[in-house]
Amino acid sequence: MRVCGIYFITPGYPDTPLPILASRLRTEVVDLTANHTLTQIFYNPYPPNSTNEAPANAKEAKYTFPLYESSAIRFFSAEIGSKFINGVIKPKQEAKAEYNAAKAAGKQAALLEQNTGEVFTTSVGNIRPGEFVSVVIKYVHELKQDIEVEGVRLVVPTIISPKYGHADFTNFGVGWDNGWNNMSTKLEKIAEGRLETKGLAIEVMATMNGSIRGVQSPSHPIAINIGSHDASGQGEFNPQMARAVLAIPTASTTGLEKDFTLIISSTDISMPRAFIAPHPDIPSKSTLLVTLVPRFELPQQRPEVVFVVDRSGSMTDKIATVRSALHLFLASLPVGVHFNIISFGSRHSSLWPKSKLYSAESFEAAKRHVDGMDANMGGTEMLAPCSQAVSSRLKGMNLEVLVLTDGDIWGAEVLFDFINKSTSTGDARFFSLGIGRSVSHLLVEGIGRAGKGYSQIVGAGDNMQKKIMRMLKSALTPHVNDWRIDWEGKEAIMSSFSQENTAEPTTHAPISLYDTSSNPDEAKPTESSLPARPPILQAPSIIPSLYSFTRTSVYFLLTECTAPKVIRLLGTAHDPNTNSIHPLALNIPVATITSSSSALGLYSLLGRKLLQDLEEDRCGYLPAHSPHKDAEGTDLGVTFGLASKWTSFVAVATDDGDDEMDIEPNVLTPQGSDDEDIELKIHFHSYNSPMAIHAGASMARAGGSSAGMQQTTHMLRATPQPPPPFESVRLQQQQQQQQQQQQQQQPPAGRTFQSLSGDTGPYASYAPPPPPPPPPPPSHQDALACLQREYPIQRRASRRYSAYQIAKLTGTSPNEVAVSASSSPSLKKKRKSSNPSYTSTIESTSTDDTPSGIITRLSRLQLFSGHFESSQALLDVIGVSENVIKEVGDWTKNGKETIWVSVVVVVWLRKLLAKYSEEWEMMADKAWNCAMSELGAEEVKKMEAEAEKVAEGSTRVFD
Incomplete structure (x- = not known):
């Protein structure tokens, strides 16, 4: 399923994507964080007409893009035609009302909202025919530690996995896949002479704290320059710098077929570190980051281990990998543990009603059970099997639940809430292993976070065995439930705040229980303000459990506090085997960050962590399900200037021309355009561009743009290009049908069409004429005209194609058409085989000699x-x-x-x-x-x- 890019939405019509001509991603990696600038350029080829059919006069388009759930969006702007609009963060309902008013008034406007924790959707109003649209989004996220090398892993997501359940999504359908090759040359001619840059480019510039030992991409071929950010490779060599580029300079190649992955290894990347970053514009506030990849040994425990295994239909190409992983798990379990296996899909079942002691008998039974596993259990319902793992647990021992899945679910917050409660007593943990490129990071990482374990994603080509063995070792470590970070003076600051905010209640005059002047029906609730925030905010509020080789980061917001010189990490491990206590401690010196952009990046990540805690009811200063939750979320989102569950970016074009800009933009102007009235300006901003913040304080510092900024800007997954005319798809259907008829030596028969809703239409016996010879390739002159047709795109099963669209493309009467893309055997075959097979370093055959x-x-x-x-x-x-x-x-x-x-x-x-x-x-x-x-x-x-x-x-x- 492809859901990224801009597409028109008109009630009663299929969603129609705009072709994307250029996609650029510029990423600045600074040690453990990545600042991204994403720019995508689209074109609206649909001409106005008198039929009032979509998408010619569509009032609204959607711009959807995926980000990993830890990302914080801090800037949004767009240019629609000649109008530049700059996003401002506002409370969600207020932003939506402003956008709707602007759209109704015919103004160009945009609204960026969080759809889920890893999907953001921007509504774009009033894109006129023949206009270019450029969208610029800036976001920051924390990099993951790569478990196989001494380094960090940068991943740019390209797809959003299909959800199991009902939700509003777009499936652009098989028409695009079948006809993409025919569309490529047309897009090339649209972009030719109009854009200085086209196609796809990803540029990463890394600056590490230690010397860079290597840069590699296991997913794509890239150009690498170690020692400098300069594209020419000249200048003084700096071992802490590197530059990596992926470039495909064709307008027809603006997307990726798989996630772009870059691994940067450097010295000392895993060492425990702490940074204090004063806010460049708010002197009273500082961000403190404590991060480490711990390495310590504790005696193994003998817990209950339950494997919860996804066997839904989507696991078909991965089930052999899962079987191999489970065999390795089973062979590595230590004597003395109890274990069980729960399989799930739309239903769930377990190997035994309760876990059994690891013995020769149970070991052999489990091996036979794993050998018989198949992906035959339907959809993905995860709450029930996780609930069974907890409800059937054995008394008197710790529970370790290891979840293996490749998909996503709707209502993940319900699952997270259940796991939160199940692990609140400290004697249970959940770990999660996500398999494949379509797995939801929100789901996998959310399980690990709520379950006090951790998560791992295994992509194609990754070494799964190393990851699962480290996960099993982590599950066998004793539980540490009292991790805390302390420094000199912290306890006194928090104690003083607590005393100031726990004053004795005020005593009022007695209230009469029978007052004839009172009117209970008109009584109003007492207005209450948001609770005061402590001078030291911690996010996450509960320090995650520490595991060897897995990075843990904790953020603090210090308000009017003296910056610490040294922090102390403390904890206590209990070994149930010997009933002994093991104190754990580590001192970490604090370094100061002087870079304004780095300080603002950490400030944004801190805000994202605070919002995440609030969303998942783990806020450190508000109780779970607090009545102040929504108000606090709105205030946090506005204060930190981030798009969130409670806040959105809204951008509206002014009446007096282009919006004023506080810094001089870099501009790319189309070259040699035949249409003099079409002009494309692409504005690139440095990460220091100004933005509004709560209480009138500026959240970012103004700054100049770099000389190379025109070449850098950048990407995520491209919008699917418009599919070829439906005539070509119909031609393929006719040819295949005729071949089948000839093989069966039967006379030609009529064709049956169905509506997308699944109903048989009144004209179910439509017989097509013999197919014409293939048309010649389009000429340069008619390339644009070919693009400016309305192409039907498959929507949900509940949507029907526009009768006008089908009639226009097939030459039939609008009243005689009812069609379903699913009625074609060729399309069914294409759809069935469209998913590439998942490859792993683990093979299921007995002849794998790796x-x-x-x-x-x-x-x-x-x-x-x-x-x-x-x-x-x-x-x-x-x-x-x-x-x-x-x-x-x-x-x-x-x-x-x-x-x-x-x-x-x-x-x-x-x-x-x-x-x-x-x-x-x-x-x-x-x-x-x-x-x-x-x-x-x-x-x-x-x-x-x-x-x-x-x-x-x-x-x-x-x-």
């Missing part, structure tokens, strides 16, 4: 005890012959063959797959511990020496 595949195969061969029995399958995996196993040493003759083979496997893993140790070490530990307990250290040491010889003779070779 390191990850070998480890997966070994996990299936390991016994519950930890031993490996000698078998041809095992010998094939490790590349050793049976004769070698028998000839080296004499353990095969004295009843110790199983232990001997197990030692051989462990030594083989250490020798040949040492760099993949995190994926197999829990399996190897089980095998080694069994050998040590049965034979003792001395004899195992002898076996180890002999096993070295066996491993050296292996035929397996790995890079």
Whole structure:
């Protein structure tokens, strides 16, 4: 499903997208944060006509784009024709009313709203025929730690996953996919001579705290320059700087087929750090950021582990990967845990009513259950299986729930609320593993955040095994429920605030219980103001649990407070196995940030975290479900200047020409246009452009634009281009039907059309004429004319194509047309095969000889005890012959063959797959511990020496 870009919405008609001619993303990575400027340029090819049909006279278009849920939108502007409109943040209802009034008055206007936590929609009013539209959005987000390298991962999302359930979405349909090649040349000719820049470009400029060791993109080919931001590569070399560019300079290629991923590795990126960033315009406020990737060891616990596995239909191309992951989980579980597996789709079922002790019997039963798993359980209903995991839990032990999913759900906040309550006592945690490129980050990260665990996304080509093993290790660590950050003077500040805001109640004169002058029907509620905010605000209000190799960041807003010099992170771990307490502590020095743009970026991220806490009822200074929640959300959104659940950007063109700008924009003017009345101006702003803020204070500093700003601006997923004329789709249908008729040696039969609502129309026996020969390629002169047709796009099943549109394209009477795109076998086939298969480093076949595949195969061969029995399958995996196993040493003759083979496997893993140790070490530990307990250290040491010889003779070779 593609839902990004601008498309006309007119009641009773299909949604119609505007073609996108250019898409630019300019990203400035500063250590752990990324500032983005997204610019997309669209064109309205639809001419006015006298039929009053959409989209020619549509009053409104929607601009929809995806962002990851941690992003904070801090600036929005648009240019419609010659009108530049600048967004101002306002309370949501106020902004919407202003936009509607402007639209009704015929003014060009735009309204940017948060649709969900990761989808924003902008309503654009009164786009006239023949006009160009440019949209500029600036947003900031915190980068994720890459679990495989010492670095950060930048991801630009390209698609929004289909939701299971009912909601307002747009499906641009198979027509666009089928006819895209025919449209490419037309778009090229539209852009030719009109735009200085066209196509797709992503530019990333990184400045890291440590030396940059590498920049790579596992998703796309890129140009890289390490040592400078200069495109020419000249200038003084700086090891802390790098530049990466992805450019496709054609107007027909303005979108990405998969997320753009960039990994930047640098020295010291994982070290614990703290920064204080004074606000450049509000001297009394400062942002404090504490961030670290902890590395510490605690003794393993023996909890109850429940795997909640998505087996909905969308998992078809991923279920083999999930089976492999579960086999690795099962083989790595330590003795003493209890476990269960719950599968879900539209319904759910569990392996056992309650978790069972990890034993040889339960281990084998679980392996058989996993082998029989298929993606055959319908849709995605996640609350019920998570509820069962909690309601059926065993008493007296901690619960660890690991959720594996590839999709999204509607009403995720209900699930988050349930998980919040289930983990509030501190004896349960939820972890989530998102699989595939269409998974909702809002859902996956929300589960980890609410569940006091953490989340991981596994994309195509990612090393899933390393991620799932680290997740299992984290689930086996003792619970720490009292993480806190302290510094000198903090407790005194908060204590003083508490005393000032907990004054004794005022006593009034007694109220008579029978007052003849009172009128209870007219009594009004007492007006109450928002509660005072503490001088130190923390977000998230509850410090997340800390896990090795997973980044944790905590923000503070300090108001009229002295900046700390050193902060102290404290916690206490309880080991239930030995009933012992382990105090945890770390001192982190605080560095000062002097860059205004970096300070404003951290301020915006702090605001986003505060709003997120409020949305999820975890606000530190308001109780859950507080009556002040909406008012506080509105005030926070306006104060920080961010689009949110309670606030929106509204932009309205003025009556006296273009809006005034506080800084000189860079302008791109179309070149050599035949239409002198069409002019395109694209305004690029630096991140310091002024914007309004609450209480009259400026939230951003004005600043000049850089010389290279014209080339940098930038992208997200493109709007689908208008599909080809419906005639070409109908021609394909006719040709396929004729081929089928000839194969069956039957005379031509009539065609059946259905309406999109699924009803059979009154003209169900429409027989098409023989197909004409294919039309010649469009000429340069008629390219624009071809674009300026109305192309039917598939909407929801409840929407019908405009009879006028179908009649215009097929040459029939409007009263004789009722059509459904789903009635064509060719379209059904195309739709069924449109999703690319999901690839992973884990394969389901028994012949996967990659390191990850070998480890997966070994996990299936390991016994519950930890031993490996000698078998041809095992010998094939490790590349050793049976004769070698028998000839080296004499353990095969004295009843110790199983232990001997197990030692051989462990030594083989250490020798040949040492760099993949995190994926197999829990399996190897089980095998080694069994050998040590049965034979003792001395004899195992002898076996180890002999096993070295066996491993050296292996035929397996790995890079």
